[in-house]
Amino acid sequence: xxxLTQSPGTLSLSPGERAxxxxxxxxxxxxxYLAWYQQKPxxxxxxxxxxxxxxxxxxxxxxxxxxxxxxxTLTLSRLEPEDFAVYYCHHYGASPAFGQGTKVEIK
Amino acid sequence: xxQLVESGGGLVQPGGSxxxxxxxxxxxxxxxxxxxxRQAPGKGLMWVSRINDHGSGTRYADSVQGRITISRDNAxxxxxxxxxxxxxxxxxxxxxxxxMATIRGAFDIWGQGTMVIVxx
Numbered sequence: 001x002x003x004l005t006q007s008p009g010t011l012s013l014s015p016g017e018r019a020x021x022x023x024x025x026x027x028x029x030x031x032x033y034l035a036w037y038q039q040k041p042x043x044x045x046x047x048x049x050x051x052x053x054x055x056x057x058x059x060x061x062x063x064x065x066x067x068x069x070x071x072x073t074l075t076l077s078r079l080e081p082e083d084f085a086v087y088y089c090h091h092y093g094a095s096p097a098f099g100q101g102t103k104v105e106i107k
Numbered sequence: 108x109x110q111l112v113e114s115g116g117g118l119v120q121p122g123g124s125x126x127x128x129x130x131x132x133x134x135x136x137x138x139x140x141x142x143x144x145r146q147a148p149g150k151g152l153m154w155v156s157r158i159n160d161h162g163s164g165t166r167y168a169d170s171v172q173g174r175i176t177i178s179r180d181n182a183x184x185x186x187x188x189x190x191x192x193x194x195x196x197x198x199x200x201x202x203x204x205x206x207m208a209t210i211r212g213a214f215d216i217w218g219q220g221t222m223v224i225v226x227x
Binding site: 001033035037039044045046047049050051056057086088090092093094095096097098099100101 | 142144151152153154157166168169202206207211212213214215217218219220
């Protein structure tokens with residue numbers, strides 16, 4: 001069973017700062033089947049990154065994803081007010097799994 | 108417009124049953140494997156189940172295996188999730204989700220969710 005561990009649990013930053021979110025998998029992820037979602041209170045998750053580094057439709061280029069094997073990163077180069085939310089990584093393998101989430105909050 | 112709309116949530120007593128529905132529109136539903144994901148209050152996302160395009164293949168998270176049944180009606184463009192012998196820990200918002208690619212992909216389309224509360 002795949003387990004995804006995200007860190008940190010909470011990231012307190014100011015608008016304009018850089019955010020770096022980590023997702024570590026318990027097993028190597030093949031096929032680049034790793035995605036990131038943004039979720040705001042009361043809303044459904046929104047796909048941000050797919051295939052490790054592909055930006056979903058409408059996602060600005062300040063969002064980028066990288067990594068391989070068991071270690072993956074979501075980077076927000078310059079935080080905008082609308083970026084403060086919870087972010088989840090997701091392995092969409094044969095048995096999908098989500099990380100527990102990282103909250104990006106305003107400092 | 109590509110859309111998923113869930114319904115059927117509500118209050119159910121422990122040990123009871125409930126059927127959740129997800130109506131799809133704006134895309135060729137019968138080509139896509141489909142998923143259910145849930146989120147307990149204040150908690151993270153948990154993948155629950157998936158069904159293949161024909162409805163002949165299903166998979167479940169270990170924690171719900173045997174108590175939840177996923178099914179679909181391609182003619183009606185409907186996805187279902189039957190909850191049986193519900194427990195307090197089944198209390199959650201249940202989302203249906205569609206992958207980007209027809210068989211396997213990141214979930215690019217989500218419904219708005221339907222809330223299930225298990226309580227006496």
